[in-house]
Amino acid sequence: MSLINDNFPTARSWRDIPQPVKPRAMSRGGRQRFILSIVRSSLVFAVIVGVGVGGWQVFRVTHETLGKPSVSAAAPLSSTQLETTGYLGGDATWLARTLALPRNATLMGLDLDGLRARLLAQGQVQSAVLTKVFPSTLRVQLTERTPVVRVMAQLPGAEPRQFLVARDGVVFSGVGFPAEIVESLPWLEPTKLVRDGDGFVPVAGMVVVADLLGKARLEAEHLYKTWRIVSLAALNTDAEVEVRTASGASMVFSASADTLSQIAKLDLILDRLAQRGSTFKRITLGGGRDAIVTLDVPLVPVATSASTKTAPATAPRRGSTSFSPAFGNFSPSSKKSREL
Amino acid sequence: MSSKPSFIGAVEIGTSKITALIGEYNGRELAIIGRGECASRGVIKGSVVDYKAASDCAHSALELAERDAGERIELVFLAQTGGHLDGFYNEASVNVKSSDNMIGRDDIRTVCDLAKSKELPAGRMVVHNIRRPFRVDGRLVPTSPENLVGQKLEVGYWTVHGQEQRLADNIHVIRGFNLEVRELVLASLASGHMVTTAEERQNGVLAIDIGAGTTDFVLYRDGVGHTTGVVPVGGTHLTNDLSLGLRLTEGQAEKLKLRHGRATVQARDKSEKVWLDGNFAIGDRQFPRHAIEQITAARTWELLEVVKKKLGHSFSTETCQAGVVLTGGTAKLPGIAECAAKVFGVPAHLGETPSWVAENLRDPGYHTALGLLYYGVSSQGEKSAPIRRKAGFLHSVSRLFATS
Numbered sequence: 001m002s003l004i005n006d007n008f009p010t011a012r013s014w015r016d017i018p019q020p021v022k023p024r025a026m027s028r029g030g031r032q033r034f035i036l037s038i039v040r041s042s043l044v045f046a047v048i049v050g051v052g053v054g055g056w057q058v059f060r061v062t063h064e065t066l067g068k069p070s071v072s073a074a075a076p077l078s079s080t081q082l083e084t085t086g087y088l089g090g091d092a093t094w095l096a097r098t099l100a101l102p103r104n105a106t107l108m109g110l111d112l113d114g115l116r117a118r119l120l121a122q123g124q125v126q127s128a129v130l131t132k133v134f135p136s137t138l139r140v141q142l143t144e145r146t147p148v149v150r151v152m153a154q155l156p157g158a159e160p161r162q163f164l165v166a167r168d169g170v171v172f173s174g175v176g177f178p179a180e181i182v183e184s185l186p187w188l189e190p191t192k193l194v195r196d197g198d199g200f201v202p203v204a205g206m207v208v209v210a211d212l213l214g215k216a217r218l219e220a221e222h223l224y225k226t227w228r229i230v231s232l233a234a235l236n237t238d239a240e241v242e243v244r245t246a247s248g249a250s251m252v253f254s255a256s257a258d259t260l261s262q263i264a265k266l267d268l269i270l271d272r273l274a275q276r277g278s279t280f281k282r283i284t285l286g287g288g289r290d291a292i293v294t295l296d297v298p299l300v301p302v303a304t305s306a307s308t309k310t311a312p313a314t315a316p317r318r319g320s321t322s323f324s325p326a327f328g329n330f331s332p333s334s335k336k337s338r339e340l
Numbered sequence: 341m342s343s344k345p346s347f348i349g350a351v352e353i354g355t356s357k358i359t360a361l362i363g364e365y366n367g368r369e370l371a372i373i374g375r376g377e378c379a380s381r382g383v384i385k386g387s388v389v390d391y392k393a394a395s396d397c398a399h400s401a402l403e404l405a406e407r408d409a410g411e412r413i414e415l416v417f418l419a420q421t422g423g424h425l426d427g428f429y430n431e432a433s434v435n436v437k438s439s440d441n442m443i444g445r446d447d448i449r450t451v452c453d454l455a456k457s458k459e460l461p462a463g464r465m466v467v468h469n470i471r472r473p474f475r476v477d478g479r480l481v482p483t484s485p486e487n488l489v490g491q492k493l494e495v496g497y498w499t500v501h502g503q504e505q506r507l508a509d510n511i512h513v514i515r516g517f518n519l520e521v522r523e524l525v526l527a528s529l530a531s532g533h534m535v536t537t538a539e540e541r542q543n544g545v546l547a548i549d550i551g552a553g554t555t556d557f558v559l560y561r562d563g564v565g566h567t568t569g570v571v572p573v574g575g576t577h578l579t580n581d582l583s584l585g586l587r588l589t590e591g592q593a594e595k596l597k598l599r600h601g602r603a604t605v606q607a608r609d610k611s612e613k614v615w616l617d618g619n620f621a622i623g624d625r626q627f628p629r630h631a632i633e634q635i636t637a638a639r640t641w642e643l644l645e646v647v648k649k650k651l652g653h654s655f656s657t658e659t660c661q662a663g664v665v666l667t668g669g670t671a672k673l674p675g676i677a678e679c680a681a682k683v684f685g686v687p688a689h690l691g692e693t694p695s696w697v698a699e700n701l702r703d704p705g706y707h708t709a710l711g712l713l714y715y716g717v718s719s720q721g722e723k724s725a726p727i728r729r730k731a732g733f734l735h736s737v738s739r740l741f742a743t744s
Contacts, residue, residue, distance in 0.1 A: 011464075014465050025391070025395075030516045
């Protein structure tokens, strides 16, 4: 049948005339309708695409989270993956102890918010991200706090022991830190830590201490190594931080003055004292160009008057001496050095 | 059947005016809800000669119609007329293939394809294929011959074809308003469908639509269009004759034609005169009524004679028992029915608008546009019922894309 019909000559019909015309052949009204129809078509297309993409996303999520749970919900949690920025990964049992997951815990049954709260209760953990990885793995990603000083404290019913204090003042046990790192930290002068549940209230003013110690460690490590105790006793009253060395000498830094210039001034004074063979008992920095140095032994005993233990030490005038500080970032040509 | 309404436009690009109607079709009924018309420019004898002028007029009419309806349309049925349209008859016959001589669908399809398969000259395109009744062994079958028993199946088609460029111009005028031309309908079929009844069409009737630039006619026999034609002469030619004969401007001649023109000479007193304006203003002149009637009557007679001549053997008083029905703007000329009756030798009357049509659409000038809607809707329903099929949400979405 179709074979016969296909052989019939077919006359062209008016329907063979292409109807679309170019926009220039349209009237203003026609162009407006044309544009409107394009806009409507685009909107409809966008809606259809949106619905399609949305549907696909719903399907995908459903497939991943709801499609498999029948398997994973029944299967117990097989492993936990720990990724951390610090040293908690060194203790293989720490994560299990902290999370305290039940033996037959399933991935779908995990309360991630509760587990995250448990991790954050450990002061060493600054932030935690927990992810369920199907079918049966829990991934834990941690950001740890970095210790600034250490402190001796005692929890109720326990022996006094060493804790670490971070920049934000959080006091934590310090799990997994290598001994050389912990031992290089100065002690925080014994202070009365305030209890807060199973831990302590964060120590105030640690930002100043962290800034001071961090810059000293970076710019003048030879000085930092001698620092043993940091005292915040005068921080609230005089805005001063006192640092004591192993020999008992103390250095008082002003919390309101530039830390780096104070360290540089201290380094210069110590160099001068070393040249003169003197030792000091206390140096008060932060007084602008001046510093108050209390010497351990008087330089020249004066018989006619009382021995002077305290003498103002004035920094040398500009260009009066060739001075080379011990740390690299503080060059003689810098403004700070000229003031000294 | 869907009750969700569809909005369809009908546009007639005429020589004197462009008419647009908007119909609301709910699958059962068609209601006219909007009308717009604009004095035509850029159209001569039904053909577009100035694209921009014709587009502006057509788009103004469409805008008016849409505003009147308060709805936007996406597709239109477009009336087609013009002197370039022509028609021919072609028939075919096949022997019934079945061994029991029962006519099957394949037989019907084959004979129809054969009858429509005549090639056209270059540049010509088919506008309509109007099927005449089937014949089974010479016996007339008004409906489908499927499952009838016979040896020979015959059918014929009256094919209307037109010049490709003229058809394209008309379509592009509408498309310039970003509307789809869903159906191109011969103006005579549209108006004939409106002014004749099914009974008249069955008994044989000649519908003549005398417009301003063209005269379209269709002869119905056995309930279907038998022969159609277009004569590129219309009411403007009467005006032109008056203008030449009485030395008047076209405007003055048109005024005289409308006020005193007749299709038959009625004035007995050759000295009786009529005023051009009748307001006694300076420049107002008198003209003999007899001369005016003679000119218009002669031209009308001549026009109808041309129609009769073009019909040829298709027309006979026996096959056109329901007579002649006249419509179109020029059909308002007094005495035209009488004139047509004399020319064709059968009773003639003016086409009447169905009673359910609103008062403001009862003028014969709207018959083509009205018929377009009804003919278009019915022919669409016969083909594939697209309006019903496309109703619903998917139809709405597809319409958005269809207009882009």
